[in-house]
Amino acid sequence: MFYRLSGVHYDSFASDSRIFKVPADRNLAVFFLLFGLAAPFIIPSLYLNSYMLPWLLWTAAALGLNLVTGWAGQLHLGYAAVMAVGAYSAVHAVRFGVPWEFALLIGGLASSVIGSLFAFAALRVKGLYLALTTLAMQFVMDWVLNHSPTISGGSHASLQSPTFALLGQEITSDVGYYYVGFGWCVLVTILMLNLKRTGLGRALVAVREKDFAAAILGVNSFYYKILAFATSSFIAGVSGALLVATFFFLAAPEQFSVGVSIQVLAMVIVGGLSSIIGSYFGVALILLAPGLVNGLVVAASGGLGMQVTDETLAHIPNAIYGALIVIILLIEPLGLGKLYGNVRDYLMVWPFDQLRK
Template sequence: MFYRLSGVHHTRYEDTRRLWPIPTDRRLVAVLFLLALSAPLWLSELYLQNYLLPWLIWSAATLSLTLLMGVAGQLHFGYAAVMAIGAYSAIHLVRLGVPFELAFIGAGLVAAVIGCLFGAAALRVKGLYLVMATLAMQYLVDWVIVNVPAISGGAHATLQAPEARVLFFSFADGFTRYYFAFFWAVFMTVFLLNTKRTSFGRALVAIRDKDYAASVIGVSPFKYKLLAFFTSSFFGGMSGAVLAFCFYRAVTPEQFGFNVSTQLVAMVLVGGLGSVIGAYLGAAFVLLTPMILSNGIAALSDAGWLSVSANLLAHLPLMIYGALIIGFLLAEPLGLAKIYDNMRNYFLVWPFKHSRR
């Protein structure tokens, strides 16, 4: 069988510390990487720009939030505000003549500093109280963006992303936007996979499991909680800049409202808390499933295979979407990543199922 542990013989410690010790995992990752890398060659512009591109960007943003919620165990219901800070900061920096590469990093720094100010509440409170602190950040940032014309231009204004270049490639080209988002998602994936294996990642996990016990063994909750908020906000602000320049091309206050924050939290939870592959699965489920359901039901209705009223036709995709969420959570409360892991573990010992006992 293609998945089998009996043929894996490690003779060096370096082999056991690989990201994917099983050869089949490495082949699967290589195939997915090559497919995504060559997507502009075989995928139409419509699907590339409207489906694959936003999925990659939101997956990178979900990975940024996974570092905070899944690894460090700190709740954040104002993450859209972090991305908004990064998006607006990057646009204004580029307008001031700053090269996009520096503006990209600057957007992350601005978001990290502001995110740390509100994340400092995690030093004294946790749980629902921390949720209230991050909600305060969301509403305060929304209010500032809407009511300070120097930032957004007004409540109903649209701020256009200026023309920018990265490594001599213009963002006016769709290929440049796609590949920049693609490599940003790859970077976030590799970063999070390796973070879990570092002392920084292990300290965050210790704080997530029990911060009092972590302090007893020498892990400073003050230091690592602030580092978690700083790092997550830094990458979240950069993901907001990618969203503004590569997908939206223009930003408005409505694009970063509270509903976006809840969608990001849903991506983390539905995909699997703390899972890297769960970030991709959760982003795909929350972002793409409603569009696929709407298009599929509309196609069935146009073909005459579905005869319902117009009112039910408009609400049917949301009803099916909600039923799918409930079904997934009933089947596996730990998320879509755990469903994938269960399938993978089954094939690891197939057909010797009794060996798992």
């Protein structure tokens, strides 16, 4: 059997606190890590830079949003705003002569400061009211970016990113950009994997389930909400800066609009709240599926000899893509991560589940 462990048995605290409780999960993680390291030697440069790099960077950003939304239970519709703060802060820092290593930290810390403002809103309101508050902050940031030429160059301008460099070495190749994105995504993933088994992670879950009950148990919801927003915003800021430095090569207001915030939230929800592997799946679906669906529609229409207008071709893939999201959530409302868990749990006891009466 692929999953050699029949069931999950906890006979000690050490076994309960392991990162990978199922050996197959650990083997799968090692396989993808090795594949990620070898990807530049396997995948053509065009696909590496056009698909793999944005997938890794947006996955890191989605994991950061999952921290505050999935673990802490705080609905956030202004995530692109804190990504913009990190991106513009880092670019301006480099333009003033700060090395990229410190510029990324400056971007992350600046985003944490702004993100903490969202936390103060979360102390007063929750649920849909919090979502509306964070959305309002997103609109404020959109206005600032569009009406502050000193920061962004104005609504019809863009801020060119300086050449990315680490440890004094300029990085200009697709392979170099890929490894930067891969390294950042691995770091964020390791952080999230360890968060699940720490006191911090359990406190965030307690705040998510019922902050009043958590307060009775001695969990300071004020402290943990601020910590969740600040940490999530730091990840968002660095991810936004790396997106500008290695993929977009310039910062523009439309890259961090309210539509981007909704898109990242969709990645987290489709992938599965508080699911790490679900964030990978969700980003892949939201980010990569439209292009794949578009290619399939064009190929199918050409193979069938159908005369389809350009306007129709522009809308059919979006309709199919939207229907695909609805179907996935109908099959498993908890997202793609839970769907993977269902398949894994089935294989863990197969074929012995057939012996049930």
